[in-house]
Amino acid sequence: MVEEACQHQQSDDVVIHVEDRLLLQRHLRGDERAFDLLLERLGRPVWALICRSGVRGPNREDVYQEVFVKVHRAADTFQPDRPLRPWVFAIAINTVRNFHRNKQVRQLLHLGDVPERAGRGPSSQQVLEANESASWLDERIDALPDAQREVLLLCSVEGLPMKEASALLDLPVNTIKTHLRRARLTLAADLQRRQRAEDREAGA
Amino acid sequence: MSDVCTRAQEALAEGGVAALGLAQREHVVDCAACSDLLLALNALDTDLGEWEAPPLPAGLNERVAAAVAAEPLDELELEMEPAEEAPARGFFARRRAAKPSDDPSNATPPPLRRWPISTTVVAAAALLMLAAGTFAMQFGGKVKGLFETADAEIDSVDSNLGEGWRPGRSSRSPAAAAPAEEAPVVADAGGGDAFAGRLNRSSDEWKAMDPDGDGMRRPTSDLSGKNFGDVFRPQVRRKIQTRRNKSDSITITTPSRGSRRRGEGRAPAASPAPPPEAPRQAKKERGGLTFSLDEGPSPEPSVVEEQEEEAIFEPEPVPMAERVVAKTPQRSAPADSSLSLRTIEGADEQLPATLEEKRRAVPLGYAEDIPADKDRDRSRLGKQAAEKGLLALIGTTGDTSNSALSDLLADADGLAADVGEALARQAGAPIGGRYPGADGKLDLEALRWLEEGSALDVPTVPAAGYWSNTYVPGDPALRRLESRVRGQREHRLARGLEADALDAAAHQVRQPFDAPTDGALGVYLHADRRGITEPTRMRIQVGLQGTERRSGRRPAMNVGVVLDLRGQGSARDEGAMRALVEALVQARDLGDTFSLTVAGRPGGAVVPAQQFRYGPVRLALESLFGGTPTEGPTLGLQAAMLQAVAAVGATDDPNRPLGSSVVLLVSPRDLLEDAPALEAIAHRSAVAGIPVSVVGVGADADHVRLEAIALAGQGNRRVLTDASDADSVVDRELSAASQVVARAVRLRIRLAPGVKLVDVLGSHNLDAAQSQQVRQAEQSIDRRLARNLGIQADRGDDEEGIQIVIPTWYAGDGHAVLLDVIAPGPGPIADVSVKYKDLVRLNNGVARASLHLGRDPRPPGPLELNVVKNEVAHELSVRLAEAADRAAGGRSADGAQVVRDARTWLGSVQRAVPALRGDRELQRDLSLLTAYAHALDASSGADSNQYLHDSLRLAARRKVLAPLAEDSEGAP
Structure with a gap:
């Protein structure tokens, strides 16, 4: 049925892959292949969101796993007439928030950082730091307030419409606009300062 | 930041360029801060787009799948609840009721329901459909009519925008012409398609008619690789060119579509259609053909009117035929020669077709008495001209000997061949090369000048680096010459000799630069033609215009005067210098601080700032010029300058406006070996915020070296001929600061890729040392104004392109910088930006302009x-x-x-x-x-x-x- 109905429908300017929505229902009905397909389709964007949200090192894999376990657990709460991706992103956003909150609490309680597992090879951090521009973006986006960072990642990076972001984050659209505006203005100002510094160095 | 800026920047950050209104887009073009933000946001979006996340670690998904598989699922009840048990809640009501918590994974999942449809809903839907049907039956026709009217309006607007002009509807007479669809259409003479009936074309056709978008604003959100000249191109105002023929009907000429005529105030059906492709009816003189010098390229003689722009130049009707004496470079025309110089128009269908007629066509004018055996040469050249469609010109002399005539023919032939080649490429247009649209009737001199200025095989220079400033307010050479000529004129008149003030008739060309109203400076960028179709050498002009507003009464001044009294001066010169110092005393106002230092005579700092009053000054002058020996050291000129700079610096108030502390060097003599050191002192002083002005006294003053010192010192240059000039010189110097409307004017000219620079007329490229001096001077002004007036410092970076720094701009002044360039073809040519310290609005100002040339064949x-x-x-x-x-x-x-x-x-x-x-x-x-x-x-x-x-x-x-x-x- 799903394979036959390989079609798209438009909803709020977001193309909803019918297949994706029904994958979760198939998973609920015991289709073993369904969740694997879901991971293939949504794993990469969720991974990117986690990496860009300030989660470092092996913690990313833990957070990633936690996100999809929650997706599995909350599969029956998902409304099939809505797009799946924002719903999954909402879970990812909340999981990342929890991660940062726990980290902060542990630091305040002098319990040290969240224990990291032994690396399984070249860490994501090392690969990322090889790219100078990406590390600058990481740093500046990390420095943004949480709400602004989340809106920026969802709207400017992932391309979600503001209405979707509003529903996902449970914030009014105008608030979303404000967060996005402030985030982009801050980053634009940072970029201008960085370019002026580079120009001075080049001219010196 | 102004409200306009705030709103524009917020809109940009929220929604990008698409979120800007038209007025906001214009503001962004003119506002440096908003422009910079737009660029930064674009760069940010690019970076975000290219921001790659690290790859998913291998095996991670398998681990997740294994973790998920280890957790059993609870079975969910997926059957629908009976409709009578579930309230008919709408989708949004259901969402609100089941509002997720912060962690959706922790929320109690609401039961999965299907949307029940109640009888009430069905009834409401049926009523709605019934009402819609009734409305449609009753008012459908009217609605349809409204849409049709709207369609017509849209078509009308589309047609106007696509054409880029408004047929028959000028800004001055909106109802002048008959509607387009009522006008009879005639075939055009230029070979383009004829308009037929109502202008009803598809958008693709309009785009085909206006491929370059000339006259149409075309903003785009895609900024990659574009400059502001591409994105926010100023809208070119299209003009209606009308030609009035003898029947007083108006013929509208479009750029590429030929012409059509419509009656003015008459029923279109009654107006007879003029003959198609009406050729020019030149006056007949020989062989069925006539010749005329001054007809335009159009079929009918006409006076061209510009309806939408005030014409600075108003062409006047010219006689049909005119005899002109032409002169070749090697020969002079005898006074009594029956010379006739005529030109013909080329590419004319009326040129005779038969060989005999061609032979008799005589496309070149000859004196009537040329022997008949010259017909062979004449017809050969004529045939050549006819074949090439040339506009050819030849002059003859009274010497009709074969050799003289042959030489003339050879000259003309060579030139005509060059022109003919160019014309052939132009495919029948009027003369190509430099001035498209001219009727092509040229004289040899003009032809040569035009051809030299159009040559492409000339050396080019890099369009980069610092170039010398050509804006010279109060040029001292001008004043010096004026005073000398005035003096000589008076002398000659006193002796009863002729002394016409011929030079008074010489004036700079009146510049059409409007004074800016929203800033201290405005910038304009134009070329000497409207369009090009091939590699072309042209001139482009950067126009700068200062606002008329002055910045208020003069500030309190701190002036250190250095008198150069080395050697023995003339009584006249010493009298002038004495008058200058006395004038300073008279002009001294509350808060002013003046000091006097002399070089070449004992005394040194003869009058310190604290003692600069009438009495002490009078005594000092008596000592210096009256022969009374004075006490004190005898300073050289350099030492005197250094002392004066130190004295002014000691009393300088950094909070006063820039230019209120100044050193004034007054000298009637040669500066010789002192000049380089004085320049260096002046430069350091200016960098420290104290400009150095100079006053050249009398005819023997070293004006050239004084000019260099003033340039280095960012000061003014004055000329003091005699004592009578003293008051005005002092007044101008003291009030100069209040006439300044902008400082640190940085002009940046960027040529588009492919456009090459031949020269900046009147300017020259600065070497590294000179460029560094310019930078230092600019930054000193920048820092000082930041300190004094709170104008944010924003200098220190070099820019790409040609950079010209102008230290000071005076109210009401206009100036043009001419560039000689070679453009590869139609497209962007250049863009200009001017950054300046606005002393009227006390902020950093910026003005921009860009130039883009399409294939517009219209005359300039x-x-x-x-x-x-x-x-x-x-x-x-x-x-x-x-x-x-x-x-x-x-x-x-x-x-x-x-x-x-x-x-x-x-x-x-x-x-x-x-x-x-x-x-x-x-x-x-x-x-x-x-x-x-x-x-x-x-x-x-x-x-x-x-x-x-x-x-x-x-x-x-x-x-x-x-x-x-x-x-x-x-x-x-």
């Missing part, structure tokens, strides 16, 4: 012709200076010849460009040259020659420099 308009006239003025200035040099040393006859040649050249240029034929400024220049030729012919004696030499030099400078308001004499 007023703005383009202004560029042409500025270039002509530049050339004329060079020729006048050359005539002045010849006149010096008693060679007045040589000078007269140069002046005559200049007159011939100017006259022919004026004829070459139809729009310049009735130009009053050029007519005045022609009269000026005629007068100078007569005066030089009549000149006798060294005295007279010297006077004319100075007068010619003054006229040469006046042609390219704008005088200060108080110096204008006989302004147009």
Whole structure:
């Protein structure tokens, strides 16, 4: 049925892959292949969101796993007439928030950082730091307030419409606009300062 | 930040360029902060787009799948609840009721329901459909009519925008012409498609008609690789060119679609359709063909009117036939020769087809008495001209011998061949090359000048680095010449000799730059033509115009005067210097601080700032000029300057406006070996915020070196001829600061890729040391104004392109910078930005302009012709200076010849460009040259020659420099 109905429908300017929505229902009905397909389709964007949200090192894999376990657990709460991706992103956003909150609490309680597992090879951090521009973006986006960072990642990076972001984050659209505006203005100002510094160095 | 800026920046950050309204887009173009933000946001979006996340670790998904598989799922009840048990809640009501918590994974999942449809809903839907059907039946027709009307309006707007002009609807007479669909359509003479009936074309057709988007604003959100000239191109105002023929109907000419005629105030059906492709009816004289000098390229003689722009140049009707004496470079026309110089138009279908008729076509004008055996040469050239569709020109002399005629023919043939090649490429357009749209009737002189200026195989220079500033407010050479000429004139008149004020008729071309109203400076960028179709050499002009507003009464001044009293000066010069110091005393106002230091005589700092009053100053002057020995050291000029700079610096208040502390060097003598050191002192002083101005006294002052010192010191240059000038010199110097409207004006000219720079007329490239001086001077002003006036410091970075830094700009001044460039073809040509410290609004100002040329074949308009006239003025200035040099040393006859040649050249240029034929400024220049030729012919004696030499030099400078308001004499 799903394979036959390989079609798209438009909803709020977001193309909803019918297949994706029904994958979760198939998973609920015991289709073993369904969740694997879901991971293939949504794993990469969720991974990117986690990496860009300030989660470092092996913690990313833990957070990633936690996100999809929650997706599995909350599969029956998902409304099939809505797009799946924002719903999954909402879970990812909340999981990342929890991660940062726990980290902060542990630091305040002098319990040290969240224990990291032994690396399984070249860490994501090392690969990322090889790219100078990406590390600058990481740093500046990390420095943004949480709400602004989340809106920026969802709207400017992932391309979600503001209405979707509003529903996902449970914030009014105008608030979303404000967060996005402030985030982009801050980053634009940072970029201008960085370019002026580079120009001075080049001219010196 | 202003509200406008805030709103624009917020909109940009929220939604990008698409979120900006039209007014906001215009604001962003003009606002440096908003422009920078737009660029930064674009760069940010690019970075975010390219921001790659690290790859998903191998095996991670498998681990997740394993973790998920280890957790059993609870079975969910997926059957629908009975409709009668579940309330008919809408989708949103259901969402609100089941609002997720912060962690959706922790929320209690609401039961999965299907949307029940109740009877009430069905009934409501049915009623709605019934109402809609009733409405449609009753009002559908009217609604349809509204849509049709809207369609018609949209079509009308589309047609106007696609055309880029409004047929028959000028801004002055909206209802002048009949509607487009009622006008009879005639076939055009230019070979384009005829309009037929109502202008109803698809958007693709409109795009085909206007591929370059000339006249249409075309903003885009895609900024990659574009500059502001591409994105926010100023809308070109289209003009209606109308031609009035003898029947007073209006023919509208479109750029590429030929022409069609519509009646004015008459029923369109009654107006007879004019014959298609009506050829030009030239006056017949021989062989069925007639010749005329001054008809335009259109089928009918006409006066071209510009309806939407005020024409600076108003062409006047010219006679049908005119005899003109042409002169080749090697020969002079005898006074009694029956010369006739005629030109023909080429590419005319009426040219005879048969060989006999071709032979008799005589496309080249000849004197009537040329022997018949020259028909062979004549017809050969004529055939060549006819085949190439040439506009050819030949002059003859009274010497009709074969050799002379052959030489002339050879000259003309060679030139005609060159022109013909160009014309052939132009495919029948009027003369190509430099001035598309001219009717092509040229004289040899103009032809040569135009061809030289169009040559592409010339060396080019990098369009980068710092170039010298050509804006010279109150040019001292001008003042020096003025005072000298005035003095000589008075002397000659006193002796009963002729002394016409010929130079008073020489003026800079009136510039069409509007004074800005929203800032201290405005910038304009134009070319000498409207469009190009191939690699072309052209002139582009950057126009700068200061606002008329002055910045208020003069501030309290802190002036250190250095008197150069080395050697023995003339009584006149010493009297002038004494008067200058006394004038300073008189002009001293509350808060002013003056000091006096002398060089070359004992005394040193003869009057410190605290003692600068009438009494002490009077005593000091008596000592210095009255022969009374004074005490104190005898300082050299350099030491005196250093002492004065130190004295002014000690009393300098950084909170005062820049220019309120100044050192004034007054010298009647040669500076010789002191000049380089004085320049260095002046530069350091200016960098420290204390400009150095100079006053050259008398005829023997070293004005050249004084100019260099003032340039290095960012100061003013004055000339003091005698004591009577003292008051005005002091007044101008003290009030100069209040007349300044902008400082640290940084002009940046970027040529588009592929456009090459031949020269910046009147300027030169600065070397590394000079460029560094310019940077230092600019940054010193930047820092000082940041300190004094709170204008944010924003300098220190070099920019790409040609950079010219102008330290000071005075109220009401306009200035043009001409560039000689070679463009590869249609497209972007250049963009200009001007950053400045706005002393009127006390902020950083920026003005921008860009230039894009399409394939517009129309002749130059007023703005383009202004560029042409500025270039002509530049050339004329060079020729006048050359005539002045010849006149010096008693060679007045040589000078007269140069002046005559200049007159011939100017006259022919004026004829070459139809729009310049009735130009009053050029007519005045022609009269000026005629007068100078007569005066030089009549000149006798060294005295007279010297006077004319100075007068010619003054006229040469006046042609390219704008005088200060108080110096204008006989302004147009």
